[in-house]
Amino acid sequence: MGHPDIRSHAPLTHGDLKVDGSGYLYDAAMRRAVVEDAGEGSVEVFEALAALRLAAKRIHDAMERFAEGHGLSESRLRVLTRLCHRPSRQLPLGALAEGMDVTPRTMTDIIDVLERDGLVKRVPDPADRRSVQAVITEAGLERINAMRRDATTKQAAIAQGFTADQLVDLRHLCLLLVRNLSGDAEGS
């Protein structure tokens, strides 16, 4: 039952970080590329955005690699985790899709695989017969519990060297971006 094989995928050009005069990190290769991309736009904006995207990609890759080590993908891991934290150990597909910011159709696929692997079961909801509940199985719970300690360790590694304030800042700045991207696109 082949897993997709994410494996290391050596960091390409980006990744050799340097510190500028004021103590802030930057990536030389990225800065070069950004200058080429930006043209008339603000270079700072581009560079921040590029850094953000690089970080997101690396986080995604790391999560994927971690999950893959336990026979899951990142999405499937997130579903399992969510179900496991539920007192009832179950959730309708639609709710799962919303919570993970994917389309309902995608959740169908994710649950398909999870069910095929015996980690989740589809159960019709007697209260609303359109709805299908995803219920985590014993095997699913075992899988998650086996990953627990491991996960906590990795998390700590990721946030190594971050102060609480920095984490709040990071969240705030990212959500500022989200807000700018939500309302407008052509609005005021």
Place this chain on the structure above:
Amino acid sequence: MGHPDIRSHAPLTHGDLKVDGSGYLYDAAMRRAVVEDAGEGSVEVFEALAALRLAAKRIHDAMERFAEGHGLSESRLRVLTRLCHRPSRQLPLGALAEGMDVTPRTMTDIIDVLERDGLVKRVPDPADRRSVQAVITEAGLERINAMRRDATTKQAAIAQGFTADQLVDLRHLCLLLVRNLSGDAEGS
């Protein structure tokens, strides 16, 4: 001939941002989900990471939508932009792949489409006959130039309300994360 159709894809649960007691943004739905996910780990870490990923996704979606409005995808737009900023108007596929943090194989696909649309031409490199140069065509240049003004406007909208310091902070924090994720995975 058939673009993929990214269109709006209404923001799901996430996106209704609030401000906490100290003036920092947070997303109620996200915080709820994070608490469920986190378990023993640090909630702050999870929430910052979730915010970062949400921002990355929104940026990606916005860029994709923008590019699609001009008959391109985000990747193809980036390739064209890069080529266009090159004095020689060309670059080998491998260099493009590196600069964009994708595998060489993926760049082959991207160039395939660009070439099919007449925006780029493959030209063998006489100096190194293994190498293939991607050269932007007249049509490609026109396409890019038509997007220019539009792009600058969007950029400004994204960074609306950001100070220069905040942009540097954002970059720095993201690259800190990148650095944490680069060396280890299991190292100290």
Place this chain on the structure above:
DNA sequence: TCACTATAGTGAGTGTCCTCACTATGGGGC
């Protein structure tokens, strides 16, 4: 000159996520 190894690009196949279209059920009005 003949390996021997590294590099550039591509063919073949996979996984994930998306959109569109469709079925089935729920919940009104009338």
Place this chain on the structure above:
DNA sequence: GCCCCATAGTGAGGACACTCACTATAGTGA
């Protein structure tokens, strides 16, 4: 009862990026 529309999930098909395996060229070194 019936009609109308919204909602939950899925089938079909596509875009994108990845892996592995392969070819062709380059650059050594015996």
